[in-house]
Amino acid sequence: MVPFGGWEMPIRYRSIIEEHEAVRSRAGVFDISHMGELRIRGAGAAAWLDRMLTNHVAGLEVGTGHYTFLLNDDGGVIDDLILYRVGDEEFFAVVNAAKVAEDVDWLRERIEEGVELDDRSEEFAAMAVQGPEAAAVYAAMTDGASLPERNGIEEHDGGRWLVCRTGYTGEDGFEFFCPAADGADWFRKAMAAGAVPCGLGARDTLRLEVCYPLNGSDLSPDRSPLEAGLGFFVALEKGEFTGREVLAAQKEEGLAERLAAIRCVAKGPPVRAGAPVLGADGEQLGVLTSGTLSPSLGIGIGMAYLPRRAAKPGTPVTIDVRGRPIAAEVVKKPFYKPR
Amino acid sequence: MNVPENLKYTSDHEWVSVEGDIATVGVTDHAQGELTDVVFIELPEKGRHVEAGEAVAVVESVKAASEIYSPVTGSVTEGNSVAESDPALVNSDPYGDGWIFRVRIEDASELEDLIDADAYTDLIS
Structure with missing residues (x-):
């Protein structure tokens, strides 16, 4: 408990x-x-x-x-x-x-x-x-x-x-x-x-x-639903609502970062929230907001806010698990489609 | 809860079996039950020198990572590569095929710090 x-x-x-x-x-x-x-x-x-x-x-x-x-x-x-x-x-x-x-x-x-x-x-x-x-x-x-x-x-x-x-x-x-x-x-x-x-x-x-977000991990007061990739649930055109102006500006100007789905390339240790996500030159792109070993796929999966360019499916990244580099890739959401 | 009489234990829920100057180390039945679903094991490198009480391996379940400590000072002679490729062995056979690593003991007097099955049973009950 x-x-x-x-x-x-x-x-x-x-x-x-x-x-x-x-x-x-x-x-x-x-x-x-x-x-x-x-x-x-x-x-x-x-x-x-x-x-x-x-x-x-x-x-x-x-x-x-x-x-x-x-x-x-x-x-x-x-x-x-x-x-x-x-x-x-x-x-x-x-x-x-x-x-x-x-x-x-x-x-x-x-x-x-x-x-x-x-x-x-x-x-x-x-x-x-x-x-x-x-x-x-x-x-x-x-x-x-x-x-x-x-x-x-x-x-x-x-x-x-x-x-x-x-x-x-x-x-x-x-x-x-x-x-x-x-x-x-x-x-x-x-x-x-x-x-x-x-x-x-x-x-x-x-x-x-299935990439459903957990508030407090993948969602936070510093991140908008657009950055989280959940614009489908935001009706920008419906009229005034709290936060609308900021979201409209984000949409207009383009998002600096997006919540990306990251999947490990090979079997390895479970990846967990807090693990740094690194780019090709070893630069830190972001940090996993959620992470686990997917029981359905048998492989590590996680999500992280990444710069827009790196958040594209197909981008290779490395997850740092206790100093150990784990090869991973940005993939399309969701990780798993129920039958 | 299965606590074999012939093994020694640590308060960190490792078991130790000694043959000659080699100590074989694993996690107890109690520990595997608490962990459940072991999905990954990180083994120490062969030849690595370890101190008693040093974290030398990691056993991970879906939910958490747990460090495994060497009960004695010495050099690692072997990690269980079979369990590394099939981590569920730690759950199904913690005192057998699910062992984690072996160490060549340098100072046998350190074994006196380990506890016996009765003391370990008291600890977990």
Whole structure:
């Protein structure tokens, strides 16, 4: 067990590699109760959120969600989150555990008349079931129900069970939110339906293989979503929002650095966050923000902010692992495409 | 937890087996269970002179790198190249095919600093 965002969380239940492989080939269940849940509602909630977040809230249909960013005035990332629209003017946001207080403070300082923001993180337990067999697990947990549409959200049991077709592994699957007291029961139900319990270790290797960023590592208040290569979730044309000017200028002038996917050329030691990334002349180009041994590929993978020229796929680089040079190459994202 | 009676141990979770003036070193069953999923081993070079307590090898799991210390002063006679190419042996056979390296002992009195199976069992329980 390790401390994580104010919670005690397991790195693994059995073995990171076994858990990882279970998600890639069958199904796994993660306890994600540490994630924060915010409810935003009231007249003008959608328009206000459109000024607070990067993605296009007005274009989000009721019953669906999207990935989006909360930026600071410099266009840096405070948090990355999934925003679900549960009604015309009612939203459910799932935010990072370590950022709940900061997100809430930031948003409350800017809240507008008629909009209500509740931190409901204490009320909910949350689980993610991920893997090619997730639909079968869902059916077994619900007496035969079908999963919501991709990125869809559904309420069951009078709002006591909220299911979303989202995840952090690249696999098909769903996440659900329930009253905190029911969490353990639902976790057992998922296990009984065949999902293998998975810890933070597998969550990290799975998300890195598909290049999903981890806030605090790959995302930071000093880096914009454009530098992170996540411009798809930034609607620059939608009108004013916090950080927009900085991002528009970055787009106009071109980015100095980009978050690049780096893959080792041969088998070797795992590469880890903090390892320097060197260019052809031994000059330091950047530092890995994430790194691991990819259980699916059997090879070291990582991400680093590199100067634009070096961030191009095909660029050879060297990763310095305790003074030992490890040959690597910038590659296209993601490292691994789920079947 | 498997702690063979015939081996000596360090408080850093290495086991030591002595034959003549050669010490064979590996990580204990307890240590491999804590590490899980060993995916990489960095071996010391043959002939390298090492001090007792010096970090001479690295065993890495997906999540973390752990240094392996030489329990005695001497020169490295061999690293386990079979385990180097199949690091999972450290998990499946920590006291056998998953050994890490061998050292020619210079000062046998250093072996007296090692602990026996009972003391190691106490340490991990």
